Amino acid sequence: MSRRTTTSNEEFHKVLSSSKHIFVISGAGLSAGSGIPTYRGKGGLWKQNDVMKLSTTAGWVDSPSRMWQFYESRRALALRAQPNEAHYALARFSIPKIRHEMAPESHFTLVTQNIDGLCQRALQKVSNETDNIDAATSLPIEMHGSIFEVACTNYSCKHREWNDDSPICPALAVDDGGVEDRAGDPVVASRSRFEILREELGRRLNATNNEEVNEQNAAVDERLATCEGSEHVVPTAELPKCTKCGSLVRPGVVWFGESPRHMDEIEKEVEKADICLVVGTSSTVHPAAGFVNTIRQRGGKVAVFNVEWTRDWTPDFLFLGPCKETLPAALGTSK
Ligand SMILES: [Zn+2]
Numbered sequence: 001m002s003r004r005t006t007t008s009n010e011e012f013h014k015v016l017s018s019s020k021h022i023f024v025i026s027g028a029g030l031s032a033g034s035g036i037p038t039y040r041g042k043g044g045l046w047k048q049n050d051v052m053k054l055s056t057t058a059g060w061v062d063s064p065s066r067m068w069q070f071y072e073s074r075r076a077l078a079l080r081a082q083p084n085e086a087h088y089a090l091a092r093f094s095i096p097k098i099r100h101e102m103a104p105e106s107h108f109t110l111v112t113q114n115i116d117g118l119c120q121r122a123l124q125k126v127s128n129e130t131d132n133i134d135a136a137t138s139l140p141i142e143m144h145g146s147i148f149e150v151a152c153t154n155y156s157c158k159h160r161e162w163n164d165d166s167p168i169c170p171a172l173a174v175d176d177g178g179v180e181d182r183a184g185d186p187v188v189a190s191r192s193r194f195e196i197l198r199e200e201l202g203r204r205l206n207a208t209n210n211e212e213v214n215e216q217n218a219a220v221d222e223r224l225a226t227c228e229g230s231e232h233v234v235p236t237a238e239l240p241k242c243t244k245c246g247s248l249v250r251p252g253v254v255w256f257g258e259s260p261r262h263m264d265e266i267e268k269e270v271e272k273a274d275i276c277l278v279v280g281t282s283s284t285v286h287p288a289a290g291f292v293n294t295i296r297q298r299g300g301k302v303a304v305f306n307v308e309w310t311r312d313w314t315p316d317f318l319f320l321g322p323c324k325e326t327l328p329a330a331l332g333t334s335k
Contacts (some may be wrong), residue, residue, distance in 0.1 A: 002072055004314075004316075005316065005318045006007050006009075006204050006317055006318075007317070007319060007320075009329055009330050011059050011069045011317070012317050012330050013330075014302060015275065016103050016275065016331075017104070018103075019103050019106050019274050019275045019277075020106055020107065020274055021103055021107050021272040021273045021274050022099075022106050022107070022108050022109070022111070022273070022274075022275050023109050023111070023269055023270060023273035023276050023291070023295060024090065024105065024108075024109065024110045024111065024276075024278070024279055025111050025113070025137055025276065025278055025279070025281065025288050025291055025292065026029070026090070026110065026111070026114065026119070026279040026280050026298075027112075027113045027114065027279070027280045027281025027288070028113070028114065028280060028281065029280025029281060029306050029307060029322075029323055030086055030087065030112070030118075030119075030279050030280035030282070030323055031081070031084075031087075031114050031116050031118055032112060032235050032280065032322070033084040033085070033086060033322050033324035034081040034082055034084045034087070034118055035077075035081050036077060036078065036118070037107050038214045039241040042143065052135070055068060055255050056255050056256050056257060057255055057257065057258070059210055059255075060255070062104055063233075064236060064248060064250070065232075065234040065236070065239065067251070068172055068234065068239050068240065069172060069232070069234065070249075071251040071253075072168055072172040073168060074116075074147050074169065075147050075148065075164075075166060076166060076167075076218060078116040078117060078118070078147060078148075079164065079166050079257070081116070081118065083121050084117075084118075084324040085325075085327070085328050086184075086267070086280070086305075086322075086323040086328065087118050087121075087122035087326040088122050088126060088281065088328070088333070089327045089328040089331045089333040090110055090119065090122070090140075090279070090327070091119070091122040091123040091125070091127075092333040093108065093124060093125075093331045093333050094108050094110060094137055094138045094139075094140075095126065095177065096108075096136045097138065098130075098333065100325065101332075102331070107138075108138050108174070108265075109138055109141065109273070110138060110140045110141065111141045111262075111269075111270040111288075111291070112140050112141070112142055112143070113143060113144050113288060114144070115142065115144050115145055115146050115147045115253045116146075116147065117146055117147065117202045118141075119140035119142075120140055120146075123137075123139070123140065129332055130179055141265065141266060142261070142262075143252045143254070143260040143262060143263070143266060143288075143320075144254040144260060145251075145252045145253040145261055146162050146252055146253065147250075147253060148162055148163060148254075149161065149163070149251075150168075150240060150242075150249040150250070150251065150252055151249060151251075151252045152244065152245060152249050153247055153249065153250050154245055157242060157245040157247060157313055159242055159243070159244040159245070161243065168240050169238065169239065170236065170238075171234045171235065171238035171239070172240075206252055207317040211335065223333035236248060244303040247327055260287060263287070270291045270294050270295060271294075272297075272299070273295045274295075274300045275298055275301045275302075275303065276291065276292055276295040276296070276301070276302050276303070277303050277305065278292055278302065278303070278304045278306065278315070279305045279306070279323050279327060280305065280306055281306065282309070282310055282311070283304075283311070284310070284311065301316040301317070302315040302316055302317070303315060303316060303317035303318075303319070303330070304318050304319065305319045305323040305326050305327050305330065306319075306320070307320065307321065307322060308320065317330075
């Protein structure tokens with residue numbers, strides 16, 4: 001039996017208005033509209049090979065210094081980025097008094113695979129602007145952790161905490177540009193690919209179109225070609241430390257091979273969901289793919305908001321395009 005796909009906001013509103021448990025799974029495409037590169041996609045600032053190496057415990061064991069340089073650069077990029085209209089649409093929709101105008105009896109769960117903290121920041125801003133925030137407002141569930149959390153590596157401590165200091169420690173400060181400032185510094189001669197990539201982050205954020213982004217990527221490649229093999233090593237003593245026990249901390253994100261966080265809570269919501277919104281992700285990677293499949297197999301509706309759809313089945317609703325354009329209208333939370 002083939003399902004019919006519709007792209008009509010009106011029909012989507014009808015289904016949404018009778019939904020009781022609305023479940024959202026979001027991914028990198030949600031933050032693409034905020035200038036955060038999709039790390040696996042074309043034009044990502046980091047090559048796929050690097051990202052794989054930099055997203056595993058093996059990479060951490062190999063070099064905490066390299067890992068921290070990479071994550072500090074992602075933190076700097078995320079802090080300079082702003083939530084976009086899709087983040088705000090979800091944030092407004094998570095507030096019961098706003099959502100209930102569209103879906104009167106609904107419960108709402110937002111699970112994000114993103115680690116950039118932009119869903120949280122959007123909710124914070126919306127809650128500052130509105131008196132409607134209440135205890136029933138759902139906080140986004142960050143299943144892959146957050147780059148603004150640090151986790152103690154001492155097993156007898158395991159302390160985790162929020163930390164959005166920038167830089168997180170002096171030795172990891174992102175270089176704001178000035179190669180000139182460092183003229184004469186012997187480090188300049190052996191600038192690492194990480195240092196250079198960190199310098200490029202600011203420039204990347206200022207790009208206003210794809211052409212500029214491509215030009216910058218070419219410039220980065222050229223610069224990287226001159227520094228292969230060199231690596232700036234930050235001594236472990238200068239890397240971020242636990243505020244409780246003084247041991248080395250690691251980024252509070254989930255690496256390949258580690259279990260996603262909050263899975264019990266997420267699975268309970270998946271079991272109840274009668275509609276699943278897939279936002280900015282192709283949802284081909286488990287466990288996110290499993291959430292969508294489970295909801296679908298139980299007869300729940302699926303609505304996709306993404307630049308493309310490549311799965312071999314048809315969602316009930318398909319809104320192709322940047323989600324910062326499609327989502328606010330579909331949720332009725334445009335400003
Ligand atoms: Zn500790």
